[in-house]
Amino acid sequence: AAYNDVLDVPCKHCGITYQILANRQDVHDWLSGSGYIQDVLAYLSPAERELLISGTCDNCWNQMFPEVDEEEE
Secondary structure, eight states: OOOOEEEEEEOTTTOOEEEEEEOHHHHHHHHTTSSOHHHHTTTSOHHHHHHHHHSOOHHHHHHHSOOOOGGGO
């Protein structure tokens, strides 16, 4: 499948618009409930899928949910 559809997806938090390359039918399948995003859009990174799901870019996600260093606890 060709991933030649460009999706302009703005982050709801910082306002930066990211471009995601995906197959239009795959996006349709996910939006229509025909498949889980991690299955039909498995070729996208977890950060790209999160942006589609929640409208949150990776930078904002990491600021909201910083990784906890287990050794510091």
